[in-house]
Amino acid sequence: DLLSSIKDHHSFILDSYLHSGNWFREVGFPKESIKSYLDFFDYYQKNESLLTSEELKKYIEMRSYGRSMLAESYAKLGVLDSAAIQHKENISFTKNQGYIYHPSALNNYGLFLYWHKEDLDSALYYFKQAYNFTQIEYPNHTLVGSIRDNIADIYVDQYLTEKAQLLYKTNFEFFKTAINERTLTKDIPRLISAGSQFVVTSTKLNRLKEAQLGFDELESIVVYQGNHNNLGANSKLEFLKAKELLLENQNNSTAAYTTAKQITKYADSLQRLANNGDKKWQEELNDITIDRIALNFKIVRIQKENKIKSQRSKLWFIGILSSSFIVLLVALIFSRRQHLINAKNKQLLAEQKLENSALKVEQLNSEIKSKERDLSDFAIRLTQDQDWAKGLAEQLEAIKKASSEERDILTKALEQAIANKISVDSDTQDFFDRLDKLSDAFYSKLTSSYSNLSKNEIRLCSLIRLKIESRSISTLQNITLASLNTSRYRLRKKLILSEDIDLDFFIQNL
Incomplete structure (x- = not known):
């Protein structure tokens, strides 16, 4: 200002x-x-x-x-x-x-x-x-002592306590005689700080005699400065903390506890003073701010009132013109809105018919694909049954040509094969029924991504997903290992897998 x-x-x-x-x-x-x-x-x-x-x-x-x-x-x-x-x-x-x-x-x-x-x-x-x-x-400049104190603080953080102790000790001696360049007097706060830090680091190094000698000297300085009203609050607090640590390490618990109580009481007093000071500054600043805001608000209000008075006639004219324009615009909007609603209704009806047609086409395509897969599976089972029937005929021919003893053995083998076929077909069907129920979510994921897979190929994917060995899979599907490898090859083609991608790994991570 x-x-x-x-x-x-x-x-x-x-x-x-x-x-x-x-x-x-x-x-x-x-x-x-x-x-x-x-x-x-x-x-x-x-x-x-x-x-x-x-x-x-x-x-x-x-x-x-x-x-x-x-x-x-x-x-x-x-x-x-x-x-x-x-x-x-x-x-x-x-x-x-x-x-x-x-x-x-x-x-x-x-x-x-x-x-x-x-x-x-x-x-x-x-x-x-x-x-x-x-x-x-x-x-001889006091900046030397300040820098030395900073270096010592870093040594403390780096756990190089012995190096720090030497620097604090040097500073304690330095500030006993050093004169502050601005006040032209001894820098008492730094002197007490250096002495306190020297006592603390000596105590941590378990050099209690050296710490006690330093503390005695420091205490006499603190008492003297206190008697002459030249002892700062922070300096006194730092001295008390050094005293508490030394007493603790000397196993003087009673005196250490008394000192700790002094520290707490003194620190609380300092905090209250700081809070009161902050509150005072804040109140003064708030008052200044409020006064300025009120003045600015008053100026702005007067300016606005003057501006409104000078433009009142213009505002009336603009208001009437605007009202007429708004009425005309509202009428046009309502007319246009009704036209848009009618057009949108027609469009929605057309879209709904189109969606219904598309849905029917999609359902028909899905049914056709399902029938194609069932037909493919039926052809595979028919081929497998024909192969089994041929084997059965060969066994019968062998029985006819065999001697009476061999004939009994071959007949029993044939009966067992037929029984196994019946049992395997029943168990296999039961297994696949359960597999289909448990893999319903997997089948949905698979068919949504690869709609050209047959039912047997989907079941093969499910068996691979369960990490079943190839020999067991061929047995369950009643085919040879060679046929299984052919089925796997065809499956890779339909899944569009490159040569460097493992089929089992791909399916198990779908």
Whole structure:
């Protein structure tokens, strides 16, 4: 709202975009934060030539910071590709700028890979790049401690606790004397964090003496800072968690339990404070939003009223003209609709007659095919019975020519063959009756796909589907193996199977 009042004051406008981006990011509105940062970069690009040399120098750091915060906001929204692009652009931008911007950009990209991509190896690579650069160029800068802490965190996740412990220990000593470059004071939160992490990792490594010495030193720092009202809530919570872990490993259950209760109580208090803060911000933003919506609604309503008044006569004329047109159109529609209904009824009658004729033709074709299959099966059975009769005649001729002893044996064999024939025919018929009942769904599937199959061929498919051996199938069908192979060959032709497709596999997977 104030931008129009500071037109051509380029530094003020750029700062306002940055402040808006930072504020929206702090209160949890990443979309609005992204818009403000993008406005900052867009305005800078258009007006860079109008800035003074001092302003240009100032915005080197601000541009690097803005890129990092823009990437962070993208990451919060889950737009990770855009976040990665901003981090890479920041690394490229700061490469030749000097000072601490470049290792800071490398470290921020490592944090993005660690927190959002969970790519530990890539994150460690960028942390080490940043660390080596800062250790050489700016060994006393607090960024060294931050990067060292990030590397140690990855080592913890990789279960390299001993490596992590050494880095936390180094950081604990480093932050005892390190001075924060912005506040020009000791960085107490990082000091307490490094000490707490050193105690935790020492405890996990079961170096309880070393952990106790570190804890005693850390406790004195916490007590001193607490007495001077310089102890942050998160720092105190981190210290208490380290204390609880150490007490547990020292088998001091009572003190550990007391500390755990302190942690729970303190954490609940922090959560309540955070919730109250969020609620306050939300209420203020809701009030602003409601006021703006009400104002916009009022403006729109007034504009609409004015527009309606100026066009009232036109609306009356258009209304009368439209009504006349609608009446005429309705009359035409009803007339046309009746005509369409009559035409459609005639068409439906014609279609119904055609469907009935097609259905009758289909039924006749089905009956013809069924009779053809029955005739084919009858011919096959007739041929089989003729073959059996010929064999019977040959046996009778042999009986006539045989001696009295052989004649009795041959006669008994003939009687047995006849009995077997009767029994086999009866059992086989019973078997096929049951097979037909159980395979009804399979037969329907088969005949719908291959309507040219005979009844015997359909039964052969059903026997193959049941994985019955060829010898047993030939016996059931009262044919030789050679005849069965011929039947299988004819069946392949009707099923239109290529040579590389196995008949049994094809049928069993229908």
